[in-house]
Amino acid sequence: MLLISDKRVNYASKLLGLQCLFIATTFVLPLIVADDPSNFSWLVGFLVFLPASYGALIYLYCRTAITGSPLKSTDFLHALPLLICYSLNYDILLSPEKALSFVQMPETTLIRHSITKIVFYGQALFYSVLLLRMLSRYQAQAKQTLSSYNPDIFRWLWSLVAFTVSIWTLKVAFYFLNLSSAVNTLADLLLVLMVYFIAIIQWRNPSLFHIKQLTEQLEQQEPPQAQEPSRGLLDLEMRSNILQLVQEQVKKEALYRNSELTLSTLAEKVGVSVHQLSETLNQYGGKNFNQFINEYRVAEVCQRLDQKSEQKLIDLAMDAGFSSKSSFNAIFKKVTGRTPSQYRCQ
Template sequence: MSEINTLAAFYAFSGGALWLLGSLVFIGFDKVNIQANRWLGAFYCIMACAFTQLFLEGFGIGGGFLIHLLELPRWAMLPCLYMAVTYYTSPSLPKKDWLIHFVPFLLFLLFSLVYLMPIMFNAQSHLPALPSWIGFIVRYFFFGQMVYYWIVCFVLLRRHQKNVKMIASFTEKINMEWLKYLLISVLVLILIRILSISNIHVTYYSPILYFLGIILLAYSTLTQKSIYAIETYQPEEKYGTAPKKVLNERLTLEQVEELKHIIMRKTVGEKLYLDPSLTLSVLSAKIGISTHELSYVLNNGVGKSFYQFINELRTEEAKTLLLSEDTRHLDMLGVAIRAGFNSKTTFYTTFKKATNLTPKEYIKANSAAS
């Protein structure tokens, strides 16, 4: 019994860590991502309720009413995570349909207030047997909800990471890689919960496994970066790319070729790609066309995203700089900045992808050839 209690104590550690993390995030340790962090803080606080409940049950502390109160907000947990990810990935878009995600929680709350709690207040009463279908929903709906919302959150993140390459030539500060690791940490917790149902060994060690997963979760959260101000590329259809038929009616093949030559002439001829802060809207303004037309011509006429187009031009500039006598005094970061990159990471990644060589290997290979 003492060994079981020792393991159950990890539920207390997990619950305490989540209460602290949720309070810290909700209050706002990051003054930029405020709305998103409030939803994320609510997600952590509800998760803390779940682990507090497991701790009390493990040690036989508290009555049924307290346990039920801690369990009550559980169906709102994953919708809170969804709302947080929504605000992180698209903070400027309206969230008109947010309440619909909390309908199951509100129904369960209403069911509890009308049916369960009055019986719990009466010590002489016992909960009557519920219909089997209600028991099934209460028992298994949460698992389906966890899986569904995790998938939706991951899709939102991947869409955001794809979107930033449509509008920006730099991604380190806006691709929210930390959020990917946060979602992976949540997935680990979900898998532990699912496996603990069928595997007795996972069930036995689940308090420790949960605690380790929450450490990863806390690290991912506390290393988050602010959402930097950048325009959002909005296709003509609200939640997808505009139909090609509509775009083809606007731009003929001849117009696409003509705009392609203008884009290349302005971007390459005036070396606009050397601006590290160049974005889709900035380039479209310099060329004199809309962002949708520029994006369409790049994707269909050049066959590249904005990110690929600009960074490949910067790579060609970097090749020249690396072999130039005038820039031999520069280190790799200096070459990267001179070529228009705003970070060494993007420079190395793009250069290696384009040439299959690192910048130093490129210098060595061309020095040997000459």
């Protein structure tokens, strides 16, 4: 309810709130079954198939958390696994007695129940693969085109994916390999820990997972057929000239101090195409755009510290173009081999 009603939280948080609600509601199922006969028996048919929506909700949450974009009309296709389960078992939805019998029976041989099982567990595998591909793509895109973003974004989301895959692996192993009920209980505990832990973080820091410039950069990408081959089309002399021009421009105008600097905006300032700049940095300079710009930022902070600056480290970092304390600390140590505090002391 906090995630859904709090005005501070973003669109992704409301999706996460819905996910929490579904999971909490699902855990009511064993209580209803144990209390047979119950006034809530009519809910059993709806609750037993509700986990078929978990994969889609986590996928949509991760996507909207990173890009900040709302759902599209085509996203309702992600409700198909749940709708298929409901459609194949409409009789269970309409009859509390049949629903209770269904959840209490050890196994079934009906074809529609077998199809339900395939859809129910298959969606978990399908969305796990989608999640892995999506996060890998967005992370690579951020590294290639954005000069600054909070690396904690992807640490949290990769942790979420790891939890999701682990939970469904335990569920599938329990169901198909007839393992101890302790395996199923462990999966349920991981599910509760995962969602509510992430939910609390999202509630306290709604912008934690959002990369403001990423959506814009994805929209500006040229279609695959327009991209240059991996070996590049520029000769060594051309790459050298472009790199020298970029270095002069970045240093002279201190462009790195802009925390929202992107590959496309730098390419526009220098007067080359996005692909020419990307190819030059990657294949001639030996680093991606993110690394290239952050080295200038670290160099400026080091210079200020060498001059015995009394400013706070976080103020030096922000002046140099870093967008967060965590990204500054991580990048500074990666470049210099020391933390900012250690560098200042030494």
